[in-house]
Structure formats: structure tokens, C-alpha cells
Amino acid sequence: MAAPSTAGRVTRRRARTRADLLRAAFTVFAAKGFGHVSIEEVCEAAGYSRGAFYSNFSSLDELFFALYRERADLIAEQVAGALAADGPGLDVPAAVDRVTEVLLLDRDWLLVKTDFLVHAARDPAVARTLLEHRARLRAAIAERLARARGHTALPAVLGDADGAAHAVVAAYDGVTVQLLLDRDVDGARAWLAHLLTALLTDGSGTTA
Amino acid sequence: MAAPSTAGRVTRRRARTRADLLRAAFTVFAAKGFGHVSIEEVCEAAGYSRGAFYSNFSSLDELFFALYRERADLIAEQVAGALAADGPGLDVPAAVDRVTEVLLLDRDWLLVKTDFLVHAARDPAVARTLLEHRARLRAAIAERLARARGHTALPAVLGDADGAAHAVVAAYDGVTVQLLLDRDVDGARAWLAHLLTALLTDGSGTTA
DNA sequence: TGTACATCAGTGAACGCGCGTTCACTGATGTAC
DNA sequence: TGTACATCAGTGAACGCGCGTTCACTGATGTAC
Numbered sequence: 205m206a207a208p209s210t211a212g213r214v215t216r217r218r219a220r221t222r223a224d225l226l227r228a229a230f231t232v233f234a235a236k237g238f239g240h241v242s243i244e245e246v247c248e249a250a251g252y253s254r255g256a257f258y259s260n261f262s263s264l265d266e267l268f269f270a271l272y273r274e275r276a277d278l279i280a281e282q283v284a285g286a287l288a289a290d291g292p293g294l295d296v297p298a299a300v301d302r303v304t305e306v307l308l309l310d311r312d313w314l315l316v317k318t319d320f321l322v323h324a325a326r327d328p329a330v331a332r333t334l335l336e337h338r339a340r341l342r343a344a345i346a347e348r349l350a351r352a353r354g355h356t357a358l359p360a361v362l363g364d365a366d367g368a369a370h371a372v373v374a375a376y377d378g379v380t381v382q383l384l385l386d387r388d389v390d391g392a393r394a395w396l397a398h399l400l401t402a403l404l405t406d407g408s409g410t411t412a
Numbered sequence: 413m414a415a416p417s418t419a420g421r422v423t424r425r426r427a428r429t430r431a432d433l434l435r436a437a438f439t440v441f442a443a444k445g446f447g448h449v450s451i452e453e454v455c456e457a458a459g460y461s462r463g464a465f466y467s468n469f470s471s472l473d474e475l476f477f478a479l480y481r482e483r484a485d486l487i488a489e490q491v492a493g494a495l496a497a498d499g500p501g502l503d504v505p506a507a508v509d510r511v512t513e514v515l516l517l518d519r520d521w522l523l524v525k526t527d528f529l530v531h532a533a534r535d536p537a538v539a540r541t542l543l544e545h546r547a548r549l550r551a552a553i554a555e556r557l558a559r560a561r562g563h564t565a566l567p568a569v570l571g572d573a574d575g576a577a578h579a580v581v582a583a584y585d586g587v588t589v590q591l592l593l594d595r596d597v598d599g600a601r602a603w604l605a606h607l608l609t610a611l612l613t614d615g616s617g618t619t620a
Numbered sequence: 621t622g623t624a625c626a627t628c629a630g631t632g633a634a635c636g637c638g639c640g641t642t643c644a645c646t647g648a649t650g651t652a653c
Numbered sequence: 654t655g656t657a658c659a660t661c662a663g664t665g666a667a668c669g670c671g672c673g674t675t676c677a678c679t680g681a682t683g684t685a686c
Binding site: 217218221252253254255256257258259260 | 628629630631632
Binding site for chain 1: 671676681682683
């Protein structure tokens with residue numbers, strides 16, 4: 205399908221090295237924070253020389269970006285899966301539990317994600333891609349909520365399904381902060397589930 | 413009141429230098445992020461030599477901590493002021509507007525605060541002081557809500573005033589993340605005010 | 621399937637810079653009289 | 654209030670290290686026959 209000789213020349217060894225570096229970088233970033241990690245540390249953790257790093261990435265920033273993208277895509281898929289599990293009618297508590305499970309699974313990921321937020325907050329171009337990720341996530345949630353309309357009532361205060369999706373993401377971010385500080389994963393999960401359920405199933409009963 | 417000769421020897425020039433360094437550090441941290449700032453940069457921004465830095469702080473971490481503490485106390489006071497402004501009965505929308513105003517006043521502060529969060533997330537001792545700050549803030553909110561009980565109804569889903577205070581802080585943190593990315597201060601304020609009002613004035617009308 | 625060859629991927633030594641840290645010195649500040 | 658003195662606060666040069674970055678080299682990988 206692709207050009208035979210010079211084009212797809214890369215592969216195998218290279219792909220493996222790249223994956224090794226990304227994996228090691230994730231661990232190191234989670235442990236020390238992006239700002240306090242040197243290229244040398246990542247290489248050492250991955251078991252490669254610094255030359256290998258430069259052969260695969262042009263800067264720590266680039267690696268960090270690639271790392272974030274990879275993991276964020278993974279999470280997005282898992283969330284989509286958790287949302288899709290029900291039939292047409294949305295079982296809010298069950299869906300909330302499943303989503304909560306995925307979102308607060310791995311504290312290391314929250315650490316790296318927050319590092320990335322801090323990074324994006326100072327670089328509009330990076331912020332844009334992060335905002336797009338979030339928009340996709342919100343869209344998936346809003347779409348799911350809209351599909352369940354008629355079966356389940358949304359509280360009027362949040363406006364439409366899109367407003368509700370916004371609120372869900374805000375709740376997630378808020379609980380993330382608390383979890384990063386108190387390290388109480390179970391508490392955070394319970395609290396997030398409670399918040400989300402409250403946001404999405406409130407008693408006042410207006411539909412949209 | 414204090415020991416006359418050797419004890420309070422410091423003062424004047426020293427206090428001024430320290431304040432200058434803290435002020436300059438705030439600007440530099442906000443602009444580049446804690447992880448990407450050198451002692452030298454802070455000194456240059458403040459107009460001092462590096463020796464002056466070491467005369468006042470033993471590390472960048474220490475300065476960062478002092479800086480955070482100072483500003484966080486300031487904000488806490490302002491929030492307390494915004495909460496105290498009403499009479500005994502709480503005018504929720506008005507109080508929400510005032511608090512929102514204070515909390516989302518300064519994007520630079522949000523940047524530094526988030527840097528500090530990332531820092532605290534990896535150091536339990538730092539996390540503890542940040543958690544205490546948050547607990548004080550929540551306590552002030554909860555106390556205010558409790559005081560207004562009977563005048564204003566809280567939605568039952570959040571539990572007691574303490575639960576409501578938790579939710580308020582989570583909403584704040586969530587909106588902060590969005591603001592850091594999209595830089596839409598007015599939008600963030602409106603959205604936070606909306607969320608808080610929704611959280612605190614919901615129609616179901618149970619008292620606690 | 622095996623062999624020769626070309627290119628690629630990673631090595632590791634070398635270079636140099638930025639910056640953390642120290643320290644002898646000097647001008648500033650406060651105190652005693 | 655002025656002067657002498659002691660101590661303190663900040664200076665800036667010097668040192669050295671960690672690490673980013675480069676590059677000539679070598680072993681690995683894939684291709685052609």
C-alpha cells in the first residue's frame with residue numbers, strides 16, 4: 205500500500221525504542237514532575253543513551269506532548285466504552301460508576317495530566333489541542349445524555365445536554381484536585397459519583 | 413515587647429529585599445512556570461544579585477512556598493470579606509457574584525496556584541498545608557451557609573453545609589482548569605456563578 | 621535459504637553553557653555615647 | 654543631634670557540576686540477489 209523502498213523504512217527496533225522511552229518517561233514524569241526531569245533521567249530509566257533520545261525526539265517537550273496524546277486517547281476510548289455500555293435508556297448511577305472508575309483509575313495519570321495542564325496554560329498552541337480533547341470528551345457525554353432524553357430527566361439549571369457535559373467535566377477536574385492532595389482514591393470516586401449523580405438526576409424534573 | 417538588642421536585628425532593608433524578591437518571583441513564576449525558573453531569573457527580575465537571594469531564602473522551593481502562603485492568605489481574607497457582606501440571611505446570588513469575582517480575579521494567581529498544586533501533589537508535607545488552607549476556606553463557606561439556614565434552603569443531594577462547601581470548592585477548581593485553558597475570564601465567572609447558584613439554590617427545597 | 625551490502629539506529633565520548641552555591645569583601649544600617 | 658563603631662545585608666567574582674547537544678563511529682536491520 206505504501207511506498208516500498210525509502211518511505212516506511214523505520215520500524216521494529218525504532219518503534220520499540222520509542223515505546224520504551226515513552227513508557228519510562230511516563231514513570232519519571234509522574235514521580236518527579238515535568239519541570240524537574242532531565243533528558244538524561246528519562247534515558248537512564250529507559251536504558252538507552254542520550255543519543256537514542258535525540259534520534260527519536262527533538263526535545264523533552266515533544267516527548268511530553270506525544271506521551272500526553274497517547275494516554276489521553278486511551279482514556280477517551282475507555283470513557284466512550286463506559287458510556288456505550290447501556291441500552292438506549294441511560295442508567296445514570298451505573299454509567300456514573302463506570303465512568304468514575306475509568307477517570308480516577310490511576311493517580312500517576314492525573315499527575316501527568318495536571319503537569320500537562322500547567323504546560324498548556326502557558327502555551328496557546330498546546331492549550332488548543334488540550335481543549336479539543338476536552339471538547340471531544342464533552343461531546344461524547346452530551347451525545348449520550350441527549351440520546352437518553354425522554355428516558356431520563358436532566359435538571360433545568362444546567363441548561364441542555366451540553367451544559368450538563370460541561371458540568372460533568374468541571375466536577376471531574378475539581379475532584380481530581382482534591383485527590384491529588386489527599387490521595388484518597390476511594391473517597392474521590394465516591395464523591396465524584398455522588399456529585400455526578402446529583403448533577404444529572406436532580407429531582408426538579410424538567411427535561412431540557 | 414521583644415528582646416531589644418540581638419533579637420529583632422533584621423528589618424528595613426532586609427524586609428524590603430525579601431518583598432522585592434517575592435514580588436518579582438510571582439511575576440516570573442506566572443510567566444514561565446515554577447519548573448522552568450532559575451534563581452538567577454528571579455534575582456534579575458528583582459534587581460538583586462544571587463547572593464541576596466541566598467541571604468533571604470535557602471532554595472527556590474522555600475521562596476515558592478512563602479510566596480504561595482502569602483497570596484493564599486490574602487485571597488482567603490478577601491473571600492471571607494465577600495462572604496461576610498450580607499446580613500444574617502444569605503443572598504445567594506449576590507454572595508456568589510462577590511465570591512466569584514474574588515476567586516477568578518487574576519489568571520496569574522491561578523497559574524501559580526496550579527503550579528503549587530502540582531508541587532504539593534508530590535510532597536505530602538506541602539500537600540498537608542495546602543489541604544489545611546482549603547479546609548479553612550471550606551469551613552468559612554460552610555459556616556456561612558449554616559448561619560443562613562432557615563433563610564435559605566440547601567438542596568438535599570449535597571448533604572449538609574459541609575458537603576455543599578466541598579462542592580463549591582470542587583466547582584471552583586473545575587472552572588479554574590477551564591479558564592487556564594481558554595483564557596475566557598468573563599465566561600469562567602459567569603459559568604462558575606451559574607454552577608454555584610445551581611448547587612446552592614436548587615428547587616427541591618429540603619433544608620439539610 | 622544464505623550471503624553481501626547499504627542504510628539506519630543507537631552508542632558514548634566530548635564540548636560548553638547555564639546556573640547553583642560559596643565566600644571574601646564593601647557599603648548600609650542601626651546603636652551607643 | 655552628631656560621631657564612631659559594630660554588625661548586617663547584599664555584591665559579584667569564582668568554582669564546579671549537571672546536563673543539553675553534537676558527532677564520528679559501530680553494531681543491527683532489512684533488502685537484493
